[in-house]
Amino acid sequence: MDRITDQIYKHLGTFWEKLMEFIPDALLIILIVASGFIAASFVNHIFQKGFRAVRFDAWSEQIGFTTALRKAGFSISPTKFMGSFLYWFVVVLFFMAGFATLGYEVTDALVSVFFMYLPRFFSAVVIIVLGYFIANFLARAVLIAAVNAGIEYSKLVSESVRIFLFILAFAMALEQLAIAPKIVLAAFAIFFGTIGLALAIAFGAAGKEYAKRALSRLFSKKEEDSGIDQL
Amino acid sequence: MADPELAREDIKTAVTNGSADIVIGIASYNNARTIGHVVRAVDAGLAKYFPDQRAIIINSDGGSKDSTPEEVLNAKTDHKAVFLSHRLHPVNRITTPYHGIPGKGSAFRAIFKLASELGAKACCVVDADLRSITPEWIELLLSPVFKEGFDFVAPLYSRHKYDGTITNSIIYPLTRALYGRQIRQPIGGDFGFSGRMTDFYLNQDVWNTDIARFGIDIWMTTEALAGGFKVCQSYLGAKIHDPKDPGSDLKDMFVQVVGSLMSLTEKHHEQWMTLAGSTDVPTFGFKYMAAVVPINVNTEGMLRHFRIGAENLRDLWAGFMDKEAVSLLVTMAREDAPLFRFPKEAWVRAVYDSLLAYHHRKLAPEHLLKSLIPLYYGRTASFFLETAEMSDEEAESVVEEVAAEYEKHKNYLTANW
Numbered sequence: 001m002d003r004i005t006d007q008i009y010k011h012l013g014t015f016w017e018k019l020m021e022f023i024p025d026a027l028l029i030i031l032i033v034a035s036g037f038i039a040a041s042f043v044n045h046i047f048q049k050g051f052r053a054v055r056f057d058a059w060s061e062q063i064g065f066t067t068a069l070r071k072a073g074f075s076i077s078p079t080k081f082m083g084s085f086l087y088w089f090v091v092v093l094f095f096m097a098g099f100a101t102l103g104y105e106v107t108d109a110l111v112s113v114f115f116m117y118l119p120r121f122f123s124a125v126v127i128i129v130l131g132y133f134i135a136n137f138l139a140r141a142v143l144i145a146a147v148n149a150g151i152e153y154s155k156l157v158s159e160s161v162r163i164f165l166f167i168l169a170f171a172m173a174l175e176q177l178a179i180a181p182k183i184v185l186a187a188f189a190i191f192f193g194t195i196g197l198a199l200a201i202a203f204g205a206a207g208k209e210y211a212k213r214a215l216s217r218l219f220s221k222k223e224e225d226s227g228i229d230q231l
Numbered sequence: 232m233a234d235p236e237l238a239r240e241d242i243k244t245a246v247t248n249g250s251a252d253i254v255i256g257i258a259s260y261n262n263a264r265t266i267g268h269v270v271r272a273v274d275a276g277l278a279k280y281f282p283d284q285r286a287i288i289i290n291s292d293g294g295s296k297d298s299t300p301e302e303v304l305n306a307k308t309d310h311k312a313v314f315l316s317h318r319l320h321p322v323n324r325i326t327t328p329y330h331g332i333p334g335k336g337s338a339f340r341a342i343f344k345l346a347s348e349l350g351a352k353a354c355c356v357v358d359a360d361l362r363s364i365t366p367e368w369i370e371l372l373l374s375p376v377f378k379e380g381f382d383f384v385a386p387l388y389s390r391h392k393y394d395g396t397i398t399n400s401i402i403y404p405l406t407r408a409l410y411g412r413q414i415r416q417p418i419g420g421d422f423g424f425s426g427r428m429t430d431f432y433l434n435q436d437v438w439n440t441d442i443a444r445f446g447i448d449i450w451m452t453t454e455a456l457a458g459g460f461k462v463c464q465s466y467l468g469a470k471i472h473d474p475k476d477p478g479s480d481l482k483d484m485f486v487q488v489v490g491s492l493m494s495l496t497e498k499h500h501e502q503w504m505t506l507a508g509s510t511d512v513p514t515f516g517f518k519y520m521a522a523v524v525p526i527n528v529n530t531e532g533m534l535r536h537f538r539i540g541a542e543n544l545r546d547l548w549a550g551f552m553d554k555e556a557v558s559l560l561v562t563m564a565r566e567d568a569p570l571f572r573f574p575k576e577a578w579v580r581a582v583y584d585s586l587l588a589y590h591h592r593k594l595a596p597e598h599l600l601k602s603l604i605p606l607y608y609g610r611t612a613s614f615f616l617e618t619a620e621m622s623d624e625e626a627e628s629v630v631e632e633v634a635a636e637y638e639k640h641k642n643y644l645t646a647n648w
């Protein structure tokens with residue numbers, strides 16, 4: 001019985017020692033995280049002011065960023081969205097910095113993985129954002145061109161282009177993040193390969209007459225155009 | 232006659248004393264069928280009305296694959312046919328390729344440059360595809376400059392009611408409302424201008440824009456108006472020309488012309504913001520009833536384009552137009568052809584909204600301009616239906632009503648600029 005009691009006391013003693021060792025580290029982490037929140041608020045405030053000064057909301061409206069946010073379910077302004085993003089980024093940064101102070105092997109590994117992953121994360125964000133804008137711009141160009149070419153299902157054509165480009169950007173972002181790259185590649189190849197094949201078969205089987213009509217309309221339109229000087 | 236192989240730097244010395252009083256420019260591209268007639272008319276006009284002036288005809292060619300340059304140099308004028316025995320100075324002819332962006336504007340730039348180097352007092356440019364040009368056109372385009380001291384002479388033609396639809400629906404009424412002067416054919420293509428005006432044009436840095444293409448005509452007219460130059464117009468009769476090259480795309484023409492007009496509106500906002508109403512400009516030439524070539528139009532085809540546009544572009548239009556205005560367009564698109572009407576009020580509002588969208592950068596300029604094409608088709612189809620039973624003169628009064636509508640609602644544009 002005494003042996004058991006001794007063992008318990010011994011382990012409790014070790015626990016107490018470890019706890020006493022950890023408490024300053026924990027306090028330090030809490031301090032770092034707390035200063036992280038303060039720094040994040042400061043960064044948020046400064047950036048929101050800066051964004052307002054350069055009329056970031058108006059610019060976002062013009063380029064379609066506001067619409068994109070609304071579609072994604074965010075009802076806040078682009079300035080507030082960017083401010084919040086930076087706020088939480090700074091908080092996470094301080095949190096990771098706090099962990100780094102512990103000096104344990106596990107936390108050190110976690111922190112180094114986090115910081116090594118950051119460039120990939122930002123590249124993926126840039127790819128997604130650029131992909132979104134390029135997809136929108138090209139989809140709009142296709143929509144207008146299709147309408148002016150007299151294609152009745154212009155919206156369908158345009159939406160297909162938008163979705164295709166966005167999936168492409170999303171797949172590129174996933175590859176950048178190194179999330180199941182082989183699966184992404186295979187899924188991508190299978191998905192678009194299937195669509196391409198389906199379209200080829202559909203056009204070959206059913207589109208012959210449509211292509212004939214479209215071509216004849218195109219040529220007859222050119223003849224019509226030659227009769228009038230619109231300038 | 233000039234040598235067809237004449238190098239550009241030798242052109243000045245090929246002309247009497249390296250100078251000329253009058254320069255006539257003809258921009259061409261594959262116009263072998265008609266350019267001979269144009270050169271003969273110009274030559275006869277110079278001999279008949281300006282026999283004492285040193286003149287030169289410059290053909291600025293865009294690399295024609297037919298015999299356009301040869302036609303220019305070989306065109307023979309029978310002066311006896313126009314009751315002339317001789318003239319003091321022979322009229323030199325030069326055909327030269329131009330450099331830069333392929334287009335009418337670049338061709339004109341080469342003409343301006345030569346005219347400036349030769350110190351020409353008066354110049355005019357005429358289209359190479361004209362079938363109805365007569366020697367009198369040269370007098371009517373040059374005399375206001377030579378004898379009356381005007382800087383810019385715009386043409387005034389008799390045209391079929393269905394001809395010049397971009398001019399009638401946008402260019403004429405908008406230019407009139409903005410700059411307050413009633414120039415009926417701002418993009419007529421045949422203009423007269425002074426040496427002062429030539430130098431002004433030449434010194435503008437616009438030759439890498441759409442102005443180097445089809446935008447040149449509206450640019451020349453607008454710069455003359457906005458720059459406070461002395462402006463007039465001359466009645467030339469009917470304008471009959473070769474059928475347009477089927478390869479020339481309406482969409483490109485529309486984008487270049489309307490895009491140039493919008494960029495000029497942006498550039499000259501300080502001039503037009505304070506103007507209201509419009510006044511006539513001095514008009515030369517004897518007006519007569521000229522026969523015009525009838526035109527067959529495909530109203531149903533235009534309506535189809537408008538309907539496709541209304542169905543597919545309404546969200547895009549809603550980005551720069553009122554929701555009610557877009558709803559009205561969509562409702563209109565459902566009307567059948569005989570009853571279909573695109574009210575002038577809705578049309579003017581759509582044009583002003585697009586100008587404001589251009590100014591406030593709500594959309595990429597090319598997207599904005601191309602998204603207007605279905606609207607233009609709708610308005611043009613409506614005009615065709617509305618004027619189907621009208622004479623050319625009656626149809627002209629409809630164009631005037633639209634122009635008045637632009638003036639009436641100009642304050643909407645200025646208030647939202």
